[in-house]
Amino acid sequence: MSYSDTILGRLREKRPSLWINPGAGQAPEAAKPAIDIAAAEDRLDRAQPLLAKLFSRSAAGRLTHSPLVAADALGAALGASNQMGRWLIKADHELPIAGSVKARGGFHEVLAYAERLAVEQGLVAPGAPLTALASPEARELFSRHSVVVGSTGNLGLSIGLISAALGFRAIVHMSSDAKEWKKQRLRDHGVVVIEHAGDYANAVAQGRREAEADPSSHFVDDEYSLDLFVGYAAAARELAAQLAEQNIAVDAQHPLFVYIPCGVGGAPGGIAFGLKQLFGDHVHCVFAEPAASPCMMVQMIAGDEPMSVYSLGLDNRTEADGLAVGQASLLVAPLMRTRLAGVYTLTDDQMFSLLGSAEQALGLAVEPSAAAGMAGPLMMAQSAAGRAYVAAHGLGPLMAGAVHVVWTTGGSLVPAAEYEKFLDRARKTPTNLDFGDA
Numbered sequence: 001m002s003y004s005d006t007i008l009g010r011l012r013e014k015r016p017s018l019w020i021n022p023g024a025g026q027a028p029e030a031a032k033p034a035i036d037i038a039a040a041e042d043r044l045d046r047a048q049p050l051l052a053k054l055f056s057r058s059a060a061g062r063l064t065h066s067p068l069v070a071a072d073a074l075g076a077a078l079g080a081s082n083q084m085g086r087w088l089i090k091a092d093h094e095l096p097i098a099g100s101v102k103a104r105g106g107f108h109e110v111l112a113y114a115e116r117l118a119v120e121q122g123l124v125a126p127g128a129p130l131t132a133l134a135s136p137e138a139r140e141l142f143s144r145h146s147v148v149v150g151s152t153g154n155l156g157l158s159i160g161l162i163s164a165a166l167g168f169r170a171i172v173h174m175s176s177d178a179k180e181w182k183k184q185r186l187r188d189h190g191v192v193v194i195e196h197a198g199d200y201a202n203a204v205a206q207g208r209r210e211a212e213a214d215p216s217s218h219f220v221d222d223e224y225s226l227d228l229f230v231g232y233a234a235a236a237r238e239l240a241a242q243l244a245e246q247n248i249a250v251d252a253q254h255p256l257f258v259y260i261p262c263g264v265g266g267a268p269g270g271i272a273f274g275l276k277q278l279f280g281d282h283v284h285c286v287f288a289e290p291a292a293s294p295c296m297m298v299q300m301i302a303g304d305e306p307m308s309v310y311s312l313g314l315d316n317r318t319e320a321d322g323l324a325v326g327q328a329s330l331l332v333a334p335l336m337r338t339r340l341a342g343v344y345t346l347t348d349d350q351m352f353s354l355l356g357s358a359e360q361a362l363g364l365a366v367e368p369s370a371a372a373g374m375a376g377p378l379m380m381a382q383s384a385a386g387r388a389y390v391a392a393h394g395l396g397p398l399m400a401g402a403v404h405v406v407w408t409t410g411g412s413l414v415p416a417a418e419y420e421k422f423l424d425r426a427r428k429t430p431t432n433l434d435f436g437d438a
């Protein structure tokens with residue numbers, strides 16, 4: 001049986017699996033279309049005073065910037081040996097307002113649209129600070145336009161909240177199984193929430209149809225938007241600066257491993273794309289997906305033809321609502337062909353167990369989606385596929401000096417009562433976190 005067939009067989013059985021990308025480490029092709037991360041970084045920089053004004057002065061500087069925190073205690077709690085290198089957490093779960101990794105991508109997308117409209121009307125000069133987007137003239141302009149998005153939850157929160165704050169009509173299409181509190185929070189902020197039967201892809205398709213019929217409407221396309229992608233990618237420079245500040249080397253002697261939960265692929269793909277530009281062969285990006293929704297792994301294996309998790313008989317039902325996507329982005333998957341080290345899957349029980357460990361070891365409150373990356377270092381160290389990757393890249397002797405960054409992608413907005421239910425499930429579910437079989 002071929003490697004792909006073996007892995008697809010495991011996915012059908014929902015067994016936790018690590019797939020190593022055969023294209024990893026090959027020279028990357030130039031991205032088409034051109035991907036301008038610097039322009040996104042510049043726009044987010046120019047937006048900081050505006051964001052502080054729209055949301056909260058106390059959160060100034062933190063709306064699109066999250067801490068990088070030591071997490072060796074989590075590694076120890078999970079049984080990692082100190083020969084594996086150090087553990088860090090990139091704490092996007094602490095991002096205020098958006099509450100997740102969607103802050104950078106979502107805010108950037110809406111800011112870019114708002115800036116285009118305002119420049120067209122002469123309300124702001126190209127390249128100027130974006131504070132003028134909060135002027136009465138700009139608000140009046142935005143009130144005549146709508147921003148529309150289809151979302152499983154967190155993208156809707158990010159896009160909906162900033163759009164409403166700028167004065168746009170904001171419309172979020174959600175699948176009916178999206179979390180009630182997310183819908184309520186949006187409605188509380190004046191966002192129109194439209195619920196759809198069926199999965200996230202239906203919500204997106206419906207949103208797209210309605211927005212395309214209306215020229216005063218901007219559709220945020222989770223599957224194909226470059227403005228989202230480059231906004232997410234801006235996290236790479238942020239991480240690089242934090243590593244440098246903390247005197248953590250990334251070089252030929254000190255490999256950097258980054259583990260990021262993956263839904264449609266935009267957020268982890270953007271981050272991986274940015275990190276590869278900065279660190280090249282010294283960074284190894286690994287995505288994490290639920291066993292019920294391994295859409296990026298399936299698409300990477302399929303290559304050019306679209307392939308969904310449903311074609312494997314999987315149901316895309318998971319408590320990790322940020323990752324419940326059946327078909328990966330066909331913009332992102334090709335960009336990962338040479339840039340991604342691998343993708344692994346884990347069960348919902350394993351995610352809850354990791355969520356509980358993060359709370360116990362570090363006092364961090366994350367949502368189930370955001371716990372998925374915490375299995376990454378164990379996957380690389382314990383599984384046959386992970387060990388083979390380390391050996392093939394000559395990293396074995398370097399692992400004691402490796403840096404593992406686990407991206408915790410969301411959680412700060414989860415209501416306390418909901419979070420207690422997560423912890424309760426974590427406590428009640430005895431879970432195997434040995435990934436030796438993966």
Ligand SMILES: *Cc1c(COP(=O)(O)O)cnc(C)c1O
Nearest residue numbers: 154263264265266267322409410
């Ligand atoms: C959206 C999301 C992701 C994944 O981002 P995609 O762009 O969908 O791949 C991961 N974690 C959380 C908490 C999210 O909300």
